Amino acid sequence: MVFRKYPGDLLLLGLLLLPVIVVAPGIPWTEQGWLYSLAELAGVFALSAFLLAGMLSARVPGTDPWFGGLVRVWVVHRWLGVSAFMLVMVHVLLLALAMLPVSLGASVTTLFPPLSHWQVWAGWAAFVAMLIFIAPTLGFFGTLHYQNWKRLHLLSAPALVLALVHTLMLSTTVWVWWLLSVLALAAIAWRKLLSPRLARKLYLVEGIDRLARGVVELRLRPKGKGIRWQAGQFVYLTPMDASLAAGYREEHPYTIASGSGDDELRIGIKAVGDATQALMDINPGAEVRVEGPYGIFFEETGGKQAAPVGPEPQRKQLWLAGGIGITPFVSGARDRMENRDRQRPAASLFYLANRPERAYYLDELARIAEACEGFDVHTHYMNEHGVITRDYLAGHCPDYAEREIYMCGPPGMISHLQTLLRHEGVPAHRIHTEAFDFL
Amino acid sequence: MTSNRIAYTSLVAFVSVVLTLVVVNLVQGSPDTSSASAGGSASDEAVYRLDQVAEHNHAGSCWKVIDGVVYDLTEYLPNHPTEEEVFTRWCGKEATLAWLDKGNGRPHSPRAAARLENYRIGVIEGGSPAPAPAVSAVPSPKPVTGDDNQGRMILGLAPGNYLDGTYRGNFIDRGQNQVGLQFRLEAGRIKGMSYRQLFYRDQDYLKLDDTADLYPVLRQYQQLAERLEGEPVEAIFRLYQAENVVDDIDGYSGATLRGAKVISAFRDGLNRGVYSW
Numbered sequence: 206m207v208f209r210k211y212p213g214d215l216l217l218l219g220l221l222l223l224p225v226i227v228v229a230p231g232i233p234w235t236e237q238g239w240l241y242s243l244a245e246l247a248g249v250f251a252l253s254a255f256l257l258a259g260m261l262s263a264r265v266p267g268t269d270p271w272f273g274g275l276v277r278v279w280v281v282h283r284w285l286g287v288s289a290f291m292l293v294m295v296h297v298l299l300l301a302l303a304m305l306p307v308s309l310g311a312s313v314t315t316l317f318p319p320l321s322h323w324q325v326w327a328g329w330a331a332f333v334a335m336l337i338f339i340a341p342t343l344g345f346f347g348t349l350h351y352q353n354w355k356r357l358h359l360l361s362a363p364a365l366v367l368a369l370v371h372t373l374m375l376s377t378t379v380w381v382w383w384l385l386s387v388l389a390l391a392a393i394a395w396r397k398l399l400s401p402r403l404a405r406k407l408y409l410v411e412g413i414d415r416l417a418r419g420v421v422e423l424r425l426r427p428k429g430k431g432i433r434w435q436a437g438q439f440v441y442l443t444p445m446d447a448s449l450a451a452g453y454r455e456e457h458p459y460t461i462a463s464g465s466g467d468d469e470l471r472i473g474i475k476a477v478g479d480a481t482q483a484l485m486d487i488n489p490g491a492e493v494r495v496e497g498p499y500g501i502f503f504e505e506t507g508g509k510q511a512a513p514v515g516p517e518p519q520r521k522q523l524w525l526a527g528g529i530g531i532t533p534f535v536s537g538a539r540d541r542m543e544n545r546d547r548q549r550p551a552a553s554l555f556y557l558a559n560r561p562e563r564a565y566y567l568d569e570l571a572r573i574a575e576a577c578e579g580f581d582v583h584t585h586y587m588n589e590h591g592v593i594t595r596d597y598l599a600g601h602c603p604d605y606a607e608r609e610i611y612m613c614g615p616p617g618m619i620s621h622l623q624t625l626l627r628h629e630g631v632p633a634h635r636i637h638t639e640a641f642d643f644l
Numbered sequence: 645m646t647s648n649r650i651a652y653t654s655l656v657a658f659v660s661v662v663l664t665l666v667v668v669n670l671v672q673g674s675p676d677t678s679s680a681s682a683g684g685s686a687s688d689e690a691v692y693r694l695d696q697v698a699e700h701n702h703a704g705s706c707w708k709v710i711d712g713v714v715y716d717l718t719e720y721l722p723n724h725p726t727e728e729e730v731f732t733r734w735c736g737k738e739a740t741l742a743w744l745d746k747g748n749g750r751p752h753s754p755r756a757a758a759r760l761e762n763y764r765i766g767v768i769e770g771g772s773p774a775p776a777p778a779v780s781a782v783p784s785p786k787p788v789t790g791d792d793n794q795g796r797m798i799l800g801l802a803p804g805n806y807l808d809g810t811y812r813g814n815f816i817d818r819g820q821n822q823v824g825l826q827f828r829l830e831a832g833r834i835k836g837m838s839y840r841q842l843f844y845r846d847q848d849y850l851k852l853d854d855t856a857d858l859y860p861v862l863r864q865y866q867q868l869a870e871r872l873e874g875e876p877v878e879a880i881f882r883l884y885q886a887e888n889v890v891d892d893i894d895g896y897s898g899a900t901l902r903g904a905k906v907i908s909a910f911r912d913g914l915n916r917g918v919y920s921w
Contacts, residue, residue: 233701235702291654297662301662301665307698307738312665314693315695336655339651
């Protein structure tokens, strides 16, 4: 993850440090107690990180650009969660270590006191709950089905409450914890209870275009007021059609394929699991709910630069798409087509597919390239050319390393291209990727 | 993902360390716990474990274990004559050694011991008095505690049980009532001891002005009384070495303070029985 100074980063850093700043002066730093104090400090950081991760799960549409887009929010959320998990273990071990000079028995009773010390056991319960919901995320015992994973992740709410009880009962400075936990629990409440009613807009499936085997494009029209989006953003879509084979009322993220001015919200979907497979057969007229938009793939959300250190607006662009990762670029191309009068930097799209039949949307992209000045499309077929090389890129786009680079596709493709481009001296801040795999 | 592997490795390491601690403690600690249950305290005093004491390891709440007894010394901290750190480094700890050796090879004074008793809040679980050699290193009488039977035995030889009430006693010598005192016993403890008479060689000490040469001696007698406040009856035996109980106000003290006279008057009071209820 590239660290850019998004305005939200400062807010996060402030909230993360607030408890430490408030609590630290009250922690004694004596010659023999410093290890114990360090243990307390680790606990303080763990809870701060945990609460912050909770806050970031709010996913309020329109707020994610402050933090560099929803994908980056999830990355930070995950990073905070893992940090909290590790810090809790550090907290426990340091407590044990701090008591060892007294005696081994004292050390063990500090960790496992009589049951009457329920505050300590609340801490253990929080840790166990955390372990249960974080284990599948970190792939400890294999991965879970997305929806099961999501349900299990709800254990974070009780874990948070238990961790809070543990801390409030043993801490002297409580207001700062109340403040952060109210924010975190409000975020979870918004996400799980309020947003399904308030933030999801009702849409009707107007048509389904079959692009290839296992790939469709849904054309959606809002019933009432729809959402407004920028090219390259994505939405969470919840099918409300009970006749679907799977995925009824389950929300999943999908990239928008239509340009920003389009009346229809178009979404390209590839069958990769039960829920997406079921969407292949959704009926016209079916209801879906759409929440969003999220993300800042082209970093022009809201018509202005989202980040102070965003892409250079004049620099030419290189688009690298693989498989269903073509959708944000379809959106970008359609956007250029619809707003041909708008000045934009030139863009070269490389469509990486296995073979020609899997290069869906290619005809339309080629048409747009013909009609639009400064936009061209190249294909690269894995079966024909093998893995893409710098020579292939240079052969079709000599100045590729000088460009602002956008890529979207499967993880293997992203890491291959990232290595290749970094090797060619492209700085990390000029490479923009859209995560394809959220866990 | 690398972070997954790091997290998983940390979890395994964490569980291993915690299990090791628990298992080693189980293996090592079993004889310990049996002796702890055998040596249970007979009194109804609060019993603490070392880990409970260890939580009070800072100036804000400072407990120490000395000779098997737990003291909450938080309020005494500002009065301790050394730098604070010298005192606080033992907070939350077994501090008997620091008690027996102030850092100059000398133990704390019996006067300090008397003060210490005021901060007593309980005993340590499975605690036994400090090992014999350490005790014999103390040259002066130990503070009389519930565990110390010497004083009780002596009193046990004396006639009578001492009921709660107000007592008056005198020490009369050479035809003069030299010490007259009054005290109350409440639940066997000395309360409100005061002097009704302090006479020596025609000098009425109770009427001394605070500028008088002998005034420090009066102060010392008053200190004796103050330091018996709330103590069990046997505490009067400390007065045989009265110089250890009072502050060394000036050079007179050794010459004229007579703890034995106070003991005599005190025991006279006890023998005469309750003066008023």
